[in-house]
Amino acid sequence: MQETSQEKYRQLQAAPIGKLLLQYSIPAIINMAVVSLYNLIDSIFIGNGVGALAISGLAVTFPIMNCIIAFNTLIGIGGTTLTSISLGRGQYEKATDILHNVVILGIVISFLTGWIIFLNLDVILYFFGASKSILPYAREYIVIMLFANPITFLFLSLNNLLRGNGFPRKSLESTLMTVGLNLILTPIFIFVLRLGIKGASISTVLSQIVGLLWVVRLFCLKFNKVHFQRKYFKFNFQLSGEIMKLGTPPFILNLCTASITIALINRMVFYGGDFAVGSYGIVSRIYMLFSMVIIGLSIGMQPIIGYNFGAGLTERVDKAMNTGVTIAFAFMFSMFLLCEIAADPIIRLFSNEIALKDIAITGLRVCAWTFPVMSMQTTITNFFQSIGKPKTCIILSFIRQIVFLIPLIFLLPEIFGLGLDGVWLSIPLADFIACILTVAVYMRYKRQQELTIKMI
Template sequence: MNITKVLRQNNTNDPHLLGRGDIKKLLAQYSLPAIIGMVITSLYHIVDSIFIGHGIGASALSGMAVTFPIMNILAAFSTLIGVGGATLTSIRLGEKDEENARSILGHVALVNTVNGTLLGVVTLFFLEPVLKLFGASETLLPYASDFLSVYMIGIPVGFVFIGLNNIMRVTGYPKKAMLSSFLTVAVNVLLAPIFIFVLGWGMKGTALATVLSQLAGLVWVLMHFFNKNSLIRFEIKGFKLSGKTIVNMMAIGVSPFLMNLTSSLVVSIINFGLMKHGGDLAIGAYGIINRILFLFGMIVIGLTMGMQPIVGYNYGAKQIDRSFKALRYTIIVSVLIMTFGFLFSQLFPTLIMRMFTSDRELLDISVRGLRITTVLFPVIAVQMVISNFFQSVGKAKIAVFLSLTRQLIFLIPFLLLLPRYFGLDGVFMSMPAADLIAFFVTILTFTYQYKGMRVRK
């Protein structure tokens, strides 16, 4: 079908408006659905933890927290292709290269299917030793094992769903991408309490609800990309893999890949520190805190997801001023959101934590930890947005460097040093300490790169 005809029929979904529309309106148009989708996803994790905390117990929350490093590794491989493919698609559209943009779709579907299957099989085969490697005690091992033994079976479904949903968002359908996220959460929230409270399936029930929800989301996304009226859709020739395309996707996706991979390493070190200075419940406390950090972090990520196609398209079209304008607006809104998160966490920590547990000891650790970890929330927003900006314009090396400063280069030394002097508090203090230094490095890096990027005009 003629591309111009498709765009005329569905002008509101015209990706080429990214190069001429009002930046504020475009940012709202692309960010709001992404933010809603991210908030919905975050609320799904929060509600899941509430079900686990009140339906299974405090140890189950700690068992779930032990799986976080493994989940981060899985997310790393998913985003390597998913985010890389979405970013490359938006750049190709900015270059008016719709044919190559279409071919990326098939690459994402095939490569993520293979990646998900291989990772699922390997993890299931070595499940118990892997969990012990990441700090599971004898008390927590049954909970973590029950969850992952079911969850890993559905990993290929989750990988493909996330990858295709990202492409749907950057090709002019942010609302549809939001609805797919809403669908997965709705299915999960419906099934999880039935599996946990009614059928008594415990952690296995939690995992099964997650897998079935992702399957529902995948069906929704596939219906869109098999529709002949979609600008970017599945074509037979798109499933003919190109080594160059895969390498290009991985080059761009390597930033979030390393970010998630290093996050896995860091969370492992955090868990070992928590276990040493606070025991199993300290790990559970961090698991709860992480849900709150995730909520506000996902809102900022939703903003950067809305910024990504605007920045990528205009960078590809050599309209760099529009890319910088989108960056500026995104930073302002992100800082405001994280400032609210800071105030909310400092003023009402007990109220927040009581949603998850009634265990007094777990509650005390969680409240103190939340106040410490959120003390520099606004600073995190700037670092996250600028790092994503470099990823959106294809400057993968810079994006990787900035991601590593916050999650590896500065955080690990603090995690090894501060607990020696401040015990359990030191584990929590290491996070804002690393955020502050990473913020200054990010500002210096952007200032250095700014003039060189403007030459692209």
């Protein structure tokens, strides 16, 4: 970390917004996209090295991973948001205290969640839509991930805190190192050692151990204003409450995502069987890759918006927001066109199983319609989290996932007799409705802000 922490904070307040977005968002985008790209390549390895049913087994584990990530974001993203706001206000001691409480909370929550899921694993997997054919694949993959949950939890949380403390490049380096090692180990474990789908999870865990050691080392460097100190390793109830309050929006969003995934998989099984589940697994990986770019952009914007909001620099907050939304929409519209034009060759990368391929191509082309509106909805929702308004963020996330999408998943296939096509169509339709509402809420916030400034 060549630049001092104080220089980083001065840049957040004074440097041009465009330059800051490049500095913070590009590493965060690469960070998120690389992780998602690994997951996508992992599915390609599994599909070609183990089989089409293994992809279906992997898809059934998605809700469990969503739940694990939900608890991780409760602490990691909450801690990052609070850190950015605290540093904007010059509260360096509080930022240090946040770091230590994130570690304590992470250890406790990761052990509890991993153990509870493991004790009820078969019941959970059957509930999520696993059949007897794909249960062994799902179980093999997820058991190892559950035992390694504390490692995953701490690595992701501390990596987020690196960005919140003004070091996005170091966060990117740790991610690239972890994913790069993972990409080397996965084909070795699957194709050379013939460990099947289990090999994919083993390589993930080994890579995250290396990543965690790297991040911990960075937070041990004493010349940084925020670093590990023995006297701060004590649980602070009030501070932990603040962390979880700000982390609640992404926590609820990921829990909602898990609920949606469960509903989708169950409807896929009902209308299309195991191969429909596998096709959903493929489409969701592709969807996740593109959406992670937007989430990465939002994460990169977070310290910029959070710091300037804390410092009372409203114009800089608005400029960062407007620029971010424009970039997000342009990118996702391009990805929409790509998926409509090249759906067939994209799906063939995963499997040549005809039954699975045909369903996946249809699903990808339908779901691509959600890309442009999702970019706006995600960016605006994360804006409210960045300025410390978790309730607004929670409501917007909840409405999209629960109020609109889940009813549509069940209504469209039945009422209009669309079957499996109706399940796919429910995704873009829910996003279109939610996007309109999200934009309306943001515009209302801006009008209230303008009235407040005039009164002053």
